[in-house]
Amino acid sequence: MATITAAMVKDLRETTGVGMMDCKQALAENGGDMEAAIDWLRKKGLSKAAKKSGRIAAEGLIGALTHGTRGVVVEVNSETDFVARNEQFQGLVKMIAQVALKVGADVEKIKAAPVGDVTVERAIQDAIATIGENMTLRRAASLEVTSGVVASYVHNAVVEGAGKMGVIVALESAGKTDELATLGRQIAMHVAATNPQALDSAGLDPAAVTREKDVLSDKYRQQGKPENVIEKIVESGLKTYYKEVCLLEQAFIHDNAKSVAQAVKEAEGRIGAPVKITGFVRYALGEGIDRQESDFAAEVAAASGKK
Template sequence: MAIITAAMVKDLRETTGVGMMDCKQALAENEGDMQAAIDWLRKKGLSKAAKKAGRVAAEGLIGAVTAGVKGVVVEVNSETDFVARNEQFQGLVKMIAQVALEVGADLERIKAAKVGDVTVETAIADAIATIGENMTLRRAASLEVGKGVVSSYVHNAVIEGAGKMGVIVALESAGKTDELAVLGRQLAMHVAATNPQALDPAGLDPAAVQREKDVLADKYRQQGKAENVIEKIVESGLKTYYKEVCLLEQASIHAEHSGKSVAQAVKEAEGKVGAPIKVTGFVRYALGEGIDKQESDFAAEVAAASGKK
């Protein structure tokens, strides 16, 4: 039998909003498997959480740069938030993003690229030596279209083009680039706010879709619903799921597009742009998502420092 720790129960409770005892039971029933425990709670009707949000546990900055039909987003991590306020670090992030715009999103190519007389890798090492804190280029992504624009949005920006979250969105169109840029920024802001998993249902992970089907079916099977009824409920539930996690099917967050899906808002914008528009992709980076940072017990640290247990 798996050992269920208090920390595991706490994490599940924070993820689902379900009571402590139910979380403990869910983990015990599923041998400590967090995702299985979330699904178990949903089947019981105790949680509406679709998935655990990425835990933002690293510091640093996200940099986003665009130039016409190209755009990149990079994440550069540091140990503390103080470094993110350091002008040298901020300049480093902007420089790395600019290099990525030129050479692409491959991390090794970015590190090997030269800026003046030094490589990016050397520039990072020099910044570590000067600032006195470890830094890493964690990831990078790029988008490009043949005709159209790639737009960006940086949330909680500390300087232009760098902040705690960065989004790029690619729009393919032969229409007016200035109108496309306005629409692209709106879509990038929407992505920042809603965190879609894919552009449309075809882009979703098949395993995630199957898990959603299983959760819905098992939930209503436990309520004694007939299989033919369950099939219809699951089909309807999937449509709702797609509206929650697929960009083009989500309801637009912008007031001017109230009551419209993103796809409808894009279609409506074609009049201003003067040509058909296709959203070809998006990338959303939130600082530190997916990285767990060990949480310290401040009271225990003080007690230890004073010689108490």
Template sequence: MTTITAAMVKDLRETTGAGMMDCKQALTENSGEMQAAIDWLRKKGLSKAAKKAGRVAAEGLIGAVTSGRKGVVVEVNSETDFVARNGQFQGLVKMIAQVALDVGADLEKILAAKVGAVTVATAIADAIATIGENMTLRRAALLEVSKGIVSSYVHNAVIEGAGKMGVIVALESTGKTDELAVLGKQLAMHVAAANPQALDPSGLDPAVVKREKDVLADKYRQQGKPENVIEKIVESGLKTFYKEVCLLEQASVHGEHNGKAISQVLKEAEGKIGAPVKITGFVRYALGEGIDRQETDFAAEVAAASGQKKPPGDAATTS
């Protein structure tokens, strides 16, 4: 039988917004499987959201650089946030992003690229030796258009072009570059805030759509709805789901747009820009998303270092 830990319950509660006891029951019913527990809560109507942004974090920085019709975003990880605030590390991230803008998003090509007399891989190794902490180039993405612009936005920037989250958005258009840049910045900020999963429903993973349909159907089946009614409700529910996760169908987060769908915002912007505008792609990197970080038991570490057993209960002692 799977042991349900307090940390597991806490993670599920933060992800779904459900009550602590409901989260514990969901994990127990689903052998500790997080995604299954999320779906279980949703079927019971106890979850506030299908999925929130991953809360597991790794340290480091996201770098984003654009140049006209091309832009890149990279993630470089470090072991601690202290290093992420180090000037040498920040310079390293910006340098790597600039190299990726020149050579593309292939990690091997980036690492092999020369910066002066050394490769990027050597520069990373030198930084590790100097700072005394492991660092890795985790991922990179590049967007490019034949006509138009690629815009970027860095959230929680610690220096220009590097922070805890980076977004690039590619806009294809023959219109005015300055107006495109304004729109592109707004869209990049929207992507950072709304975290769309795809440009439109056709870009969604079929498995994600199927799971959503199954969750909706099971939820209303448990309420005793007849199958013919369930089918209609599910289709309606999917439309709502698409508005939540597809960029073109999401409501703009910018107040000046009055909650209009992004597709409508694009259409209305064409007047100022002077030509049709099409989003050809976007990339959103949030620092550490998808990385499992091992939780540290400081009391156990200190006890181990001193050759003692970990004290029972709270690590603190009282007299």
């Protein structure tokens, strides 16, 4: 029996773009023969998926799923919005979220996790071969509390638990679970609407705070303000900045007369115990992906032989 080395698996993966476990199996089934392994993958329909792996997938769905004290959010991309309306793709996203709830948010662990007789990675490859578009599990995140709830909200949902934006929020509390869940969903909706950068000022990227300070300082320095006055103005300006970007300091969208922190404090009476927001995750579909822009008119002209 031929010895299948890691280098052989790596070479086949780089050649075909197919997952590592499938490459290993292909080589084992074909006695380590590279060409035969490639043909074997083609016969399985996996090389069809590999050919599509270079195409940009910036559409798709965000899946959010919670269970008691745990919650996950995942982004699964496709090439077109049309596929996001495909029931098979929707089921794939929900299945991936369910797996992530069990194994955690590490993308490679999710891909390697079994679902029935195959892995998640193989299930994605099979969906690519069937539907005919590139798909990728781009990212995943999870939150967990010792006591309390993790709540979720999906914006522009196309099916329960999956849409164009997903938010999970973790609330630590020993209070009433149903009341906590209601508050958590309201806060998740708030996060979807306002896109806070951090829970509080301590959680902000120091570089972002420094940049804000520099902008404010330069603004008033150009106006001829003395340095001691600028220092006080910047301090005041940062307080305003924190109210704009820190969740706890933002005006609550459900009652903008209160901050989120004040709304949480007020809700403690109904919940019957102190409440602490320990974290949140907000995924918007395709954020950060460089999309290829096409000039449709130019494409039509090129196809007709015109310039």
